Amino acid sequence: xxxxxxxxxxxDAHLVRENExxxxxIYIDRQILHEVTSPQAFEGLRLAGRKPWRIDANLATPDHxxxxxxxxxxxxxxxxxxxxxxxxxxxxxxxxxxxxxxxxNDARQGIVHVVGPEQGMTLPGSTVVCGDSHTSTHGxxxxxxxxxxxxxxxxxxxxxxxxxxxxKNMLVRVDGELGPGVTAKDVVLHIIGVIxxxxxxxxxxEFGGSAIRSISMEGxxxxxxxxxxxxxxxxxxxxxxxxxxxxxxRPFSPKGEQWERAVEAWKELVxxxxxxxxxxxEICAEDIKPQVTWGTSPEMVVPVDATVxxxxxxxxxxxAEGIRRxxxxxxxxxxxxxxDIRLDRVFIGSCTNSRIxxxxxxxxxxxxxxxxxxxxxxxxxxxxxxxxxxxxxxxLDKIFIEAGLEWREPGCSMCLAMxxxxxxxxxxxxxxxxxxxxxxxxFGGRTHLVSxxxxxxxxxxxxxxxxREMMNQ
Amino acid sequence: xxxxxxxxxxxxxxDRANVDTDMIIPKQFxxxxxxxxxxxxxxxxxxxxxxxxxxxxxxxRPLNPDFVLNQPRYAGASVLLxxxxxxxxxxxxxxxxxxxxxxxxxxxxxxxxxxxxNNCFKNGLLPIVLSEAQVDQLFQEVEAAxxxxxxxxxxxxxxxxxxxxxFAFEVDxxxxxxxxxxxxxxxxxxxxxxxxxxxxxxxxxxAPWLFDAIHN
Ligand code: SF4
Numbered sequence: 001x002x003x004x005x006x007x008x009x010x011x012d013a014h015l016v017r018e019n020e021x022x023x024x025x026i027y028i029d030r031q032i033l034h035e036v037t038s039p040q041a042f043e044g045l046r047l048a049g050r051k052p053w054r055i056d057a058n059l060a061t062p063d064h065x066x067x068x069x070x071x072x073x074x075x076x077x078x079x080x081x082x083x084x085x086x087x088x089x090x091x092x093x094x095x096x097x098x099x100x101x102x103x104x105n106d107a108r109q110g111i112v113h114v115v116g117p118e119q120g121m122t123l124p125g126s127t128v129v130c131g132d133s134h135t136s137t138h139g140x141x142x143x144x145x146x147x148x149x150x151x152x153x154x155x156x157x158x159x160x161x162x163x164x165x166x167x168k169n170m171l172v173r174v175d176g177e178l179g180p181g182v183t184a185k186d187v188v189l190h191i192i193g194v195i196x197x198x199x200x201x202x203x204x205x206e207f208g209g210s211a212i213r214s215i216s217m218e219g220x221x222x223x224x225x226x227x228x229x230x231x232x233x234x235x236x237x238x239x240x241x242x243x244x245x246x247x248x249x250r251p252f253s254p255k256g257e258q259w260e261r262a263v264e265a266w267k268e269l270v271x272x273x274x275x276x277x278x279x280x281x282e283i284c285a286e287d288i289k290p291q292v293t294w295g296t297s298p299e300m301v302v303p304v305d306a307t308v309x310x311x312x313x314x315x316x317x318x319x320a321e322g323i324r325r326x327x328x329x330x331x332x333x334x335x336x337x338x339x340d341i342r343l344d345r346v347f348i349g350s351c352t353n354s355r356i357x358x359x360x361x362x363x364x365x366x367x368x369x370x371x372x373x374x375x376x377x378x379x380x381x382x383x384x385x386x387x388x389x390x391x392x393x394x395x396l397d398k399i400f401i402e403a404g405l406e407w408r409e410p411g412c413s414m415c416l417a418m419x420x421x422x423x424x425x426x427x428x429x430x431x432x433x434x435x436x437x438x439x440x441x442x443f444g445g446r447t448h449l450v451s452x453x454x455x456x457x458x459x460x461x462x463x464x465x466x467x468r469e470m471m472n473q
Numbered sequence: 474x475x476x477x478x479x480x481x482x483x484x485x486x487x488d489r490a491n492v493d494t495d496m497i498i499p500k501q502f503x504x505x506x507x508x509x510x511x512x513x514x515x516x517x518x519x520x521x522x523x524x525x526x527x528x529x530x531x532x533x534r535p536l537n538p539d540f541v542l543n544q545p546r547y548a549g550a551s552v553l554l555x556x557x558x559x560x561x562x563x564x565x566x567x568x569x570x571x572x573x574x575x576x577x578x579x580x581x582x583x584x585x586x587x588x589x590x591n592n593c594f595k596n597g598l599l600p601i602v603l604s605e606a607q608v609d610q611l612f613q614e615v616e617a618a619x620x621x622x623x624x625x626x627x628x629x630x631x632x633x634x635x636x637x638x639x640f641a642f643e644v645d646x647x648x649x650x651x652x653x654x655x656x657x658x659x660x661x662x663x664x665x666x667x668x669x670x671x672x673x674x675x676x677x678x679x680a681p682w683l684f685d686a687i688h689n
Contacts, residue, residue: 016672017665021646025665027672029683037565039506048659053669056687065504082504082527089506100687126683133564133588147588149566150508151595151658159662161669165645197491198558201587231561233587254682262682297491318490318556325489416500416563437495437562443524 003272005169006236007204010144010269014127016161025161029126032112033060033099033153035090036418037131041154042093052097053160059121060094060101062087063111064418068381068408075104083419102385110384110410113137113225113351117217118386120250124239124266129156134351134434136227140220141246142239142269144204147228167234168202168278171271173209176285181468183361184219185353185432185451187211188226189291193301195281200232203279206271207237211285217246218357225352226434229298238270292338292464293436293449295326300436302338304454304466310334329438330446331426339464341448344427346371346378346405346459347441348452350415353432354383356390358452363396365456365470371404372462378405379421381413405459417442430458475597476655480578481624482551485541486615492555493562494589498571502527511567512574516542542575546619554611555582560589560600569596579625581632583608594648595658599625601632601642627652 004012016025038060045052052058065083075091078084087104094101102108102115109115113134116122122138128145129135131153138145148162156162172191192199205227212220220237227235237243244263247253254262289303300323302309308327311334314320327334332341348354348362359382371378380400382388388410391397397407414421415433423429423445432455436447450458457467502514504527513531518524520542522535536543542550553572559582560568569592572580579599593600603611614634615621624633627649631639651658662669677684 017668019647023645023647025662025668027669027676030687036503040508040566043506043508050659056685059687080504086504086506100689121687123683125680131564131566133562147564149564149569149588149592149595151566151592155659155662158659159666159669160673161662163647163658163662197561198584198586201558201584231558231586252686254686258682262680265680297493322490416495418500418504435493435495435562437493439499439518440495443499443518 002276003274005271005275005277006142006206006238006269007144007167007169007234008275010125010127011166013125014144023163023165026164027127028129028156028160028162029057030121030128031058031153031156032116032121032128032130033058033090034064034112034132035062035086036064037150038093038153039086039089040150041157042097044154045157050158052099052157055098057160058099059116059119060090060099061109061112061115062090062104064412064416066104066411067419068411068413068421071104071409079420107385107389110387111351111354111412114355114383114387117141117221118250118384120247120253123247123253124243124269129162133228134225136233136235137221137225137351139224139227139234139236140217141243142236142266144234146233167204170200170203170205170232170279170281171277172205172207172281172283174207174211174283174285175209176211178211178214178285178288181290181453181471182288183451183453184215184222186288186291188223189293189298189301189449190288191283192226192230192298193291194283195230197229197297197299198231200227200230203232204234204236205230205232207235212237213240216357217242218355221355222352226298229434239266290451290454290467292454294330294332294338295323296329296436296438297326298434298436298449300326304338304464306338308332308334308336308338339466341428342374342463343430343458344376345423345429346375346455347414347429347431347433348379348455349381349383349413350433351383352434353452354381354387356387358432359387359391359396362452362456363399365453365467366403366405366460367399369403369460371459374462375459378459379408379414380405381408382410384410414441416440430455430464474651474655474657477578477597477599477627477652479624479626479628480551481622482578483547483549484552484554484611484615484621484623485547485550486554486612487541488556488612490556491558491561494560494565494568495562497560497568498565499525501525503565503567508570509574511571512576515571515575516540549576551576551578552623552625553577553580554608554615555580556608557583559585561586564588566592566595569593569598573598581608581611594652597652599627599652601625603632603640603642607640
């Protein structure tokens with residue numbers, strides 16, 4: 001019998017029962033809640049007179065709607081009344097049901113996908129869900145993690161289980177050495193460019209190979225974060241020494257004798273040598289350059305030294321039409337150089353790239369330089385209060401402020417613009433987030449996805465530049 | 474949950490691939506703490522020429538005449554015909570809520586994004602996968618005949634065109650059963666409470682660190 005993939009192992013370990021038709025009940029170890037996708041779930045529980053199955057499996061924090069400017073006034077001073085009600089509703093629900101919540105002004109508050117791992121809430125070998133598609137992030141730790149809808153949030157609260165169907169196994173192997181200035185973000189954008197936004201639909205993607213192993217835990221999070229942008233609900237990276245090291249002394253990590261036992265168990269969380277994958281994609285690390293998206297889907301991506309595609313050269317008529325539509329929305333012309341795209345704003349943040357290493361990479365580029373005067377705004381939004389504190393301890397905030405970037409409070413911010421951080425109509429933004437959909441960062445806004453180093457370089461130049469050239473100066 | 478057995482309705486063709494959930498319901502409407510009332514903001518940015526705000530009366534807003542749902546011939550549509558990878562992006566269940574609130578009962582496409590597909594079933598909305606060729610054919614037929622209707626029969630798992638041509642589709646047994654009977658997932662799962670408790674007891678032995686760890 002063939003060996004098991006990491007995904008197979010995680011699935012088997014959480015199987016409560018299988019139904020005759022192949023659907024199954026799987027056990028959920030952890031649920032993270034935020035204000036946008038939980039109110040209707042709590043309301044559903046109340047209406048049905050149900051209680052959460054296990055309080056201690058849940059952690060909540062508001063992130064999508066919170067302002068990132070000074071917020072000493074607390075929730076009452078959130079200017080947008082609809083946002084305010086949503087954050088207050090989360091607070092009230094968590095208080096009512098006894099769920100641990102890092103409230104808006106708690107030092108540990110932040111983006112759900114930054115906070116979960118940071119606290120050791122996410123652990124290798126656990127199942128993690130959240131009403132947010134980027135829950136795939138947590139798979140970086142060898143956890144089975146995926147986004148769910150609000151009905152499922154309610155289902156997990158009420159039963160600690162999810163009705164699920166086993167996905168297919170896909171392996172994306174990146175072998176070789178990444179060049180200088182090429183980051184985890186470039187790796188995942190390149191992968192999406194190769195397999196497309198539906199390339200992983202129905203699959204759990206395991207990212208493997210020597211290049212992935214060489215990437216830090218934070219970089220692996222960036223990669224798994226965007227598995228959903230390749231169509232896969234689940235991204236995974238096998239457990240290694242780096243994974244185990246990451247969880248030492250986290251607040252909710254196992255301690256003492258349990259730590260020893262956990263480490264033993266975690267070491268098994270790799271795909272067996274002879275495991276069979278349904279699909280395998282091989283990528284050569286040396287082929288990857290810093291990436292920039294030019295269109296309105298993450299698969300519309302090219303290396304920074306390339307040009308915007310020309311629909312006339314696309315043989316597939318549906319694709320050609322897609323390119324035309326995207327060019328029109330983005331206000332770009334075919335064959336235009338990527339480095340000629342002028343920017344209005346820069347956003348460094350989001351659950352993809354707002355952790356300490358991301359901020360360090362951006363700070364290194366802007367240090368001693370000044371943001372281009374043509375730029376309207378360059379924002380740096382740390383992923384959590386703890387990331388912010390760490391950055392300030394390292395003096396990164398000063399580097400950013402001196403260079404002319406704004407240093408903000410933690411939250412989702414301009415990743416999806418539910419709070420006041422938004423693009424104006426027609427504005428171009430170099431963004432370290434994960435989605436460049438129409439209107440994502442503001443009505444009529446034009447998003448270009450890049451790595452933190454590339455965003456920082458673009459902030460200095462006022463247009464895209466190859467960060468590798470700046471690094472040599 | 475509302476039952477779905479058989480449905481006949483006007484078809485609206487949305488001829489565009491990779492329609493994401495941000496497009497189906499833009500984020501400013503996600504601030505609602507309710508489940509209903511999203512219909513007027515379905516496809517808000519495509520449908521209106523101005524920028525929509527939550528809790529706004531949409532009746533006086535300028536409509537985009539080019540958008541399919543604004544064309545009189547598709548008024549009252551309840552079957553949406555779409556292209557591949559429909560519903561990609563954010564997991565927001567507000568997307569099926571908005572489609573449902575608008576009046577759609579079924580969506581036909583060559584493929585759907587996983588989370589969206591799943592969310593539809595939780596809300597009595599039926600996502601149907603047909604082949605690219607079949608979807609192409611339906612686009613042509615809808616285009617050609619005003620008032621074009623399709624019948625979706627879940628029991629028999631077929632989509633029937635006005636000429637009587639029937640396209641079979643797949644749907645997993647459990648989901649079909651729940652839709653036909655209008656069953657509540659949570660109630661069904663709680664019938665297996667003993668199995669869940671047995672699993673927990675075993676798991677507590679194997680991986681005790683996964684229990685009782687999250688507290689203030
Ligand atoms: S940072 Fe962006 S992608 Fe991540 S959870 Fe927040 S809104 Fe979603």
